[in-house]
Amino acid sequence: MSFINYSSREINCKIVYYGPGLCGKTTNLQFVYKKTNPEQKGKLISLATETERTLFFDFLPLALGDIKGFKVRFHLYTVPGQVFYAASRKLILKGVDGVVFVADSQIERMEANIESLDDLRINLAEQGYELDKLPYTIQYNKRDLSNVAPVENMNSLLNPRNVPSFEGCAVTGVGVFETLKNVAKQVLIELKKHY
Amino acid sequence: MSSDLVMYEEEFQKIDEELQKLFQQASAKVVFLVDKNGQLIASAGETREIDTTSLASLTAGNIAATGGIARLLGEKEFTILFHEGEKDNIHISLIGQRVILVVIFDKRSSLGLVRLRVKKASESLVRIFNEITSKAEKDKSEGKLDDSPFAEISDEDIDNLFK
Numbered sequence: 001m002s003f004i005n006y007s008s009r010e011i012n013c014k015i016v017y018y019g020p021g022l023c024g025k026t027t028n029l030q031f032v033y034k035k036t037n038p039e040q041k042g043k044l045i046s047l048a049t050e051t052e053r054t055l056f057f058d059f060l061p062l063a064l065g066d067i068k069g070f071k072v073r074f075h076l077y078t079v080p081g082q083v084f085y086a087a088s089r090k091l092i093l094k095g096v097d098g099v100v101f102v103a104d105s106q107i108e109r110m111e112a113n114i115e116s117l118d119d120l121r122i123n124l125a126e127q128g129y130e131l132d133k134l135p136y137t138i139q140y141n142k143r144d145l146s147n148v149a150p151v152e153n154m155n156s157l158l159n160p161r162n163v164p165s166f167e168g169c170a171v172t173g174v175g176v177f178e179t180l181k182n183v184a185k186q187v188l189i190e191l192k193k194h195y
Numbered sequence: 196m197s198s199d200l201v202m203y204e205e206e207f208q209k210i211d212e213e214l215q216k217l218f219q220q221a222s223a224k225v226v227f228l229v230d231k232n233g234q235l236i237a238s239a240g241e242t243r244e245i246d247t248t249s250l251a252s253l254t255a256g257n258i259a260a261t262g263g264i265a266r267l268l269g270e271k272e273f274t275i276l277f278h279e280g281e282k283d284n285i286h287i288s289l290i291g292q293r294v295i296l297v298v299i300f301d302k303r304s305s306l307g308l309v310r311l312r313v314k315k316a317s318e319s320l321v322r323i324f325n326e327i328t329s330k331a332e333k334d335k336s337e338g339k340l341d342d343s344p345f346a347e348i349s350d351e352d353i354d355n356l357f358k
Contacts, residue, residue, distance in 0.1 A: 003200045003234040004344075007207030011344065012234045042248045047256070056260070059233075059252045064356040070344040072356060075233065075252065091259040095232030181357045188353050192345040194199070194335075 001095035002191060010071045013187050014095055015180075018120050019102035020112035021053075021081035024141040027170040028102060029060050029076055032180060035173065036062060054080040057092050064184070074184055081116070090123045098135035098187040099124075100179055102170075103158055105140050105148040113158055135186030138165040139179045144172070200230055201331050207237065209323050213316055214239040217296075221312035222304035224283065228320070229254050229295045236294065250297070254287060258295050277306065288313055291321040 003012040017025040026046065033044040042061035049055050058078040063071060079089040101120065103113045121131050140154055151167060159165055164182045168175030210228065218226045218239040225245060227238035233255035235247050257276065265273045276287040286298040286309045296317065298309050 001199050001230075001232055003230055003232075003236070004202070005207065005236075006201070006203045009344075014232055014234075043246055045249050045253065056256060059249065059256075061248045061252070067348055067352050067356065068344040087263055088260070091256070091263055094259060095230075177357070184356070185353050188345075188348065191199075192348050195201075195343045195345045 002097050002187075004070075004191075004195070008071075009069055010073060011067070011191070012073045012075060013097040013184075013191070014075045014077065015098045015100065015183055015187065016093055016096045017076065017078040017100045017102055018089075018093075018116065019081055019141075020104055020109060020116040021083070023081060023102045023104040023109070023113075023116075024168075024170040025078035025081060025102050026054055026058050028100075028139070028141075028168075028176050028179070029058050029078055031170055031173045031176045032062070032076065033060055035177070040064065053082065054078060055085070056080060056088050067188070072188070074187075076180075083115075086119065086123075089119070090126060093123050093127055093129070096124075096127075096129070096134070097190070098137075098183045099131065100183050101136070101138045101158070102141050102168075103138060103154060105142045105154065106145055107147055107149045110149060110154075110157065113154075117158055132161060135183055135190050136163050137179055137183040137186065138163060139168045139170075139175055140165060141168045141170050141175075143167045143174070144169040199331075200234075200236075200327070201334070202236070202327060203330075206323055206327050206330075210237050210320065211239070213319050213323065217298070217312055217316040220315075221298060221300065221309045223298045223300045223309065224303075225297075225299040227251070227297050229297060231255060231258065231289075231293060231295060240299075245299075254295055254297055258287065258289060275310075286310070286313060288317065290317045291324055293324055294320065296320065 019025050040063050045059040047056035060076040062074045077092050079092045124131050138159055166175040166178045170176055214226050214237055225240040228236040229251040233252040235251040261273050274289045278285045283301050288296050290296050
């Protein structure tokens with residue numbers, strides 16, 4: 001649910017990074033944070049455990065610039081990926097405008113990817129959303145590792161609708177901004193349809 | 196699917212006035228209004244030293260988590276949260292199922308006073324938000340939005356955001 005404020009001339013949108021545990025959602029946000037000008041970003045907030053696993057969410061507000069005199073802000077959130085944080089994940093999807101699914105490219109994580117994607121669909125449905133109708137981008141992360149599944153295989157497994165997808169290595173930043181840019185663009189195009 | 200929140204100058208003024216009033220009457224340090232999804236709507240008081248964007252997002256997370264607990268216990272919602280600190284206290288209340296009113300206060304005020312004033316302000320805010328909702332529905336059914344920023348938005352405009 002975006003928030004359009006004619007008084008302060010702002011458009012606020014919410015993007016959620018979803019995916020299995022340790023797939024690199026937080027790393028994506030950290031890279032965006034690192035590479036964005038100070039005046040364009042707020043604080044990166046991480047509610048994490050002592051071992052740096054996301055407990056509730058990470059949050060990064062980004063002010064991208066202006067469209068027709070309106071300041072465009074994106075609020076980026078990640079969910080906790082670990083299976084037992086299901087209840088928290090559901091909460092963060094509330095009011096989402098666009099979803100990034102970060103898939104772990106390692107062969108042994110394919111099942112976790114599929115499980116997380118199912119979880120995403122179910123949790124969205126509970127909030128009255130349909131993944132197929134939302135702005136949605138997939139990132140195949142960790143392409144730098146040696147034990148990765150071929151992108152074609154991952155596409156047929158995780159991306160039957162052939163939504164935009166990007167190869168990534170979030171640690172070094174490969175594909176991070178491409179992914180964000182793509183989903184942000186979809187969100188704005190979706191808003192354009194309604195207003 | 197919950198609808199987008201569209202706010203015009205007129206309603207924003209009303210909300211702002213209401214928050215200013217609450218800020219004064221409750222002798223608060225800061226008062227702010229957040230949408231349930233964590234977007235800051237308006238604020239009043241000494242906001243300069245506070246990272247209101249982060250605070251808004253965390254407050255909404257807090258309310259969401261508490262709401263989750265409520266449902267587990269068979270409650271619809273816990274409408275008030277109160278955190279007491281050494282110097283500052285924070286009073287969080289859910290208004291009309293839609294927005295969150297946050298009041299930060301110190302020893303210049305008291306919980307009793309804040310609760311009383313919040314209750315009064317809530318009633319007015321519910322009314323204003325009902326107006327906003329009905330106005331948005333009307334605009335949508337008529338298919339008009341005054342000077343929509345999206346009317347002539349081009350691919351180029353969007354691309355420019357990322358330069």
